[in-house]
Amino acid sequence: xxxxxxxxxxxxxxxxxxxxxxxxxxxxxxxxxxxxxxxxxxxxxxxxxxxxxxxxxxxxxxxxxxxxxxxxxxxxxxxxxxxxxxxxxxxxxxxxxxxxxxxxxxxxxxxxxxxxxxxxxxxxxxxxxxxxxxxxxxxxxxxxxxxxxxxxxxxxxxxxxxxxxxxxxxxxxxxxxxxxxxxxxxxxxxxxxxxxxxxxxxxxxxxxxxxxxxxxxxxxxxxxxxxxxxxxxxxxxxxxxxxxxxxxxxxxxxxxx
Amino acid sequence: xxxxxxxxxxxxxxxxxxxxxxxxxxxxxxxxxxxxxxxxxxxxxxxxxxxxxxxxxxxxxxxxxxxxxxxxxxxxxxxxxxxxxxxxxxxxxxxxxxxxxxxxxxxxxxxxxxxxxxxxxxxxxxxxxxxxxxxxxxxxxxxxxxxxxxxxxxxxxxxxxxxxxxxxxxxxxxxxxxxxxxxxxxxxxxxxxxxxxxxxxxxxxxxxxxxxxxxxxxxxxxxxxxxxxxxxxxxxxxxxxxxxxxxxxxxxxxxxxxxxxxxxxxxxxxxxxxxxxxxxxxxxxxxxxxxxxxxxxxxxxxxxxxxxxxxxxxxxxxxxxxxxxxxxxxxxxxxxxxxxxxxxxxxxxxxxxxxxxxxxxxxxxxxxxxxxxxxxxxxxxxxxxxxxxxxxxx
Numbered sequence: 001x002x003x004x005x006x007x008x009x010x011x012x013x014x015x016x017x018x019x020x021x022x023x024x025x026x027x028x029x030x031x032x033x034x035x036x037x038x039x040x041x042x043x044x045x046x047x048x049x050x051x052x053x054x055x056x057x058x059x060x061x062x063x064x065x066x067x068x069x070x071x072x073x074x075x076x077x078x079x080x081x082x083x084x085x086x087x088x089x090x091x092x093x094x095x096x097x098x099x100x101x102x103x104x105x106x107x108x109x110x111x112x113x114x115x116x117x118x119x120x121x122x123x124x125x126x127x128x129x130x131x132x133x134x135x136x137x138x139x140x141x142x143x144x145x146x147x148x149x150x151x152x153x154x155x156x157x158x159x160x161x162x163x164x165x166x167x168x169x170x171x172x173x174x175x176x177x178x179x180x181x182x183x184x185x186x187x188x189x190x191x192x193x194x195x196x197x198x199x200x201x202x203x204x205x206x207x208x209x210x211x212x213x214x215x216x217x218x219x220x221x222x223x224x225x226x227x228x229x230x231x232x233x234x235x236x237x238x239x240x241x242x243x244x245x246x247x248x249x250x251x252x253x254x255x256x257x
Numbered sequence: 258x259x260x261x262x263x264x265x266x267x268x269x270x271x272x273x274x275x276x277x278x279x280x281x282x283x284x285x286x287x288x289x290x291x292x293x294x295x296x297x298x299x300x301x302x303x304x305x306x307x308x309x310x311x312x313x314x315x316x317x318x319x320x321x322x323x324x325x326x327x328x329x330x331x332x333x334x335x336x337x338x339x340x341x342x343x344x345x346x347x348x349x350x351x352x353x354x355x356x357x358x359x360x361x362x363x364x365x366x367x368x369x370x371x372x373x374x375x376x377x378x379x380x381x382x383x384x385x386x387x388x389x390x391x392x393x394x395x396x397x398x399x400x401x402x403x404x405x406x407x408x409x410x411x412x413x414x415x416x417x418x419x420x421x422x423x424x425x426x427x428x429x430x431x432x433x434x435x436x437x438x439x440x441x442x443x444x445x446x447x448x449x450x451x452x453x454x455x456x457x458x459x460x461x462x463x464x465x466x467x468x469x470x471x472x473x474x475x476x477x478x479x480x481x482x483x484x485x486x487x488x489x490x491x492x493x494x495x496x497x498x499x500x501x502x503x504x505x506x507x508x509x510x511x512x513x514x515x516x517x518x519x520x521x522x523x524x525x526x527x528x529x530x531x532x533x534x535x536x537x538x539x540x541x542x543x544x545x546x547x548x549x550x551x552x553x554x555x556x557x558x559x560x561x562x563x564x565x566x567x568x569x570x571x572x573x574x575x576x577x578x579x580x581x582x583x584x585x586x587x588x589x590x591x592x593x594x595x596x597x598x599x600x601x602x603x604x605x606x607x608x609x610x611x612x613x614x615x616x617x618x619x620x621x622x623x624x625x626x627x628x629x630x631x632x633x634x635x636x637x638x639x640x641x642x643x644x645x646x647x648x649x650x651x
Contacts (some may be wrong), residue, residue, distance in 0.1 A: 050549045051549050053535075060416055073546045101547065103547065122531070125270060126269065126273045128269050132533075149273045151277050151436060152273060169276060170273065173428070173435070175430045238283060
């Protein structure tokens with residue numbers, strides 16, 4: 001069974017995202033460990049990219065900060081190596097496909113396997129293109145996480161039918177970023193997914209308050225938060241540990257209320 | 258593998274949120290292109306509004322001066338709005354309207370595609386917003402004002418390198434939030450399928466006309482077709498109906514900037530590597546670890562770190578060849594054509610003119626070159642003056 005399933009054994013999962021190398025490589029290691037300690041059940045590590053097309057301003061800026069001091073794919077692997085010395089928390093990469101393609105699929109997924117990366121989320125690799133990496137990822141025990149959007153409609157069955165790890169439901173149209181209100185009928189989407197598969201469903205995009213986490217926790221198996229965490233790192237720079245811990249524990253708690 | 262492949266290139270590498278919309282766009286496109294009423298309406302717009310067919314002009318003085326092959330200019334600069342961009346835009350905006358959309362968005366580099374989209378949106382009564390890199394809004398300020406006059410809203414894009422690729426990023430970011438009422442009118446033969454196909458088909462009118470015009474004027478096809486390549490839409494349009502004619506050489510001119518051995522160029526097919534970006538697998542200028550590289554060209558319209566997937570395929574199969582042209586060569590050609598023929602070309606098109614100036618003298622006098630003069634150069638006068646150190650403000 002996929003190690004990602006472990007993330008969903010402890011009540012509703014809280015999934016946190018940060019961008020590797022923001023503000024520094026050392027701090028990313030420290031923040032991942034702090035988030036895990038505060039209750040993150042799974043952590044998404046963003047590999048910085050020059051052109052993060054699916055991101056809103058907060059995560060775009062984090063990519064810029066990480067690339068300003070040349071955070072490379074090898075640096076990101078090194079972060080994982082250091083984190084793995086201290087924890088087994090499920091880890092997935094959030095990455096645009098070009099850095100993976102450029103690194104070489106074989107080499108990239110072999111590294112993932114060696115270091116214990118459990119999954120990959122690629123916002124520019126829809127169902128039609130997942131053949132790029134499906135076999136190599138599988139061979140290396142890396143789950144390719146499928147995304148389902150408010151516009152997916154009849155595609156849900158096809159996507160969910162082949163999903164592995166967990167399903168990432170995109171809560172809203174648009175790019176990543178904190179939203180005050182989520183209007184999509186998530187219940188209907190999740191119910192369509194449930195018709196096809198029992199794989200865990202986590203919802204992300206826009207979620208930032210405990211109230212929203214509570215609401216999502218009531219209908220899904222997991223709550224994903226990115227921009228709000230990245231914003232805490234942006235505001236606190238190298239001193240974000242305590243703020244991150246406070247935030248993560250409050251969100252983990254709310255997700256299970 | 259997904260649809261829309263040119264060999265290994267192309268595809269649909271895009272957010273799940275947009276997938277259904279792309280599938281719908283393709284279905285609607287196929288539907289309307291088989292609808293005689295739609296085709297008639299579009300052809301009428303191209304003829305009565307854009308001024309097609311564009312002239313195939315024999316550049317006699319240039320031919321005599323260079324002393325080799327006969328040079329013909331396909332005068333896309335004479336289209337309404339001054340460039341080939343209108344061909345594609347009329348098709349895409351009309352399609353958007355038929356699809357029930359009320360709003361169109363576009364990216365623009367030099368501003369020509371933005372102006373064309375704003376124009377078609379005004380004509381067809383659609384809301385229009387254009388994304389343009391902050392750097393480009395400065396070097397093409399006149400086009401920004403032109404778009405505003407036409408009723409469009411122009412967003413100055415401040416992310417990344419603040420040029421064309423970043424404008425594309427922001428246009429996609431806008432579209433993903435408003436797929437219901439908005440079509441993204443992409444300006445070149447790039448992006449996820451079906452865009453490279455749609456844009457090529459709408460631009461193919463260039464070579465369809467040229468083919469007939471050559472048969473009429475010369476009783477034969479040209480020996481070489483030369484066009485500039487940024488994303489590659491005027492080149493795809495100029496090449497397309499000659500692809501089967503294997504004796505017609507197809508040559509694309511990329512932005513060599515300050516030289517292909519310097520970091521200051523945008524010659525993807527010369528310096529780039531295969532990658533996946535902006536929805537397509539193609540050739541991109543990229544640094545170590547696959548970060549998309551900042552590129553440079555004197556020409557805002559060629560200042561793009563990649564190329565459309567069909568060009569990558571034409572290169573690999575050897576059907577077309579691609580050559581870099583430096584800023585200096587392009588500026589010289591800009592001035593040369595102005596003086597020799599009384600035609601001020603767009604600095605983008607001047608890249609193609611520059612290669613014709615190199616190629617023609619090496620060919621026989623009974624051979625023929627077609628240069629796709631993709632746009633007019635009014636918009637570039639200020640930046641060329643700057644390039645030459647002339648201060649127009651004094």
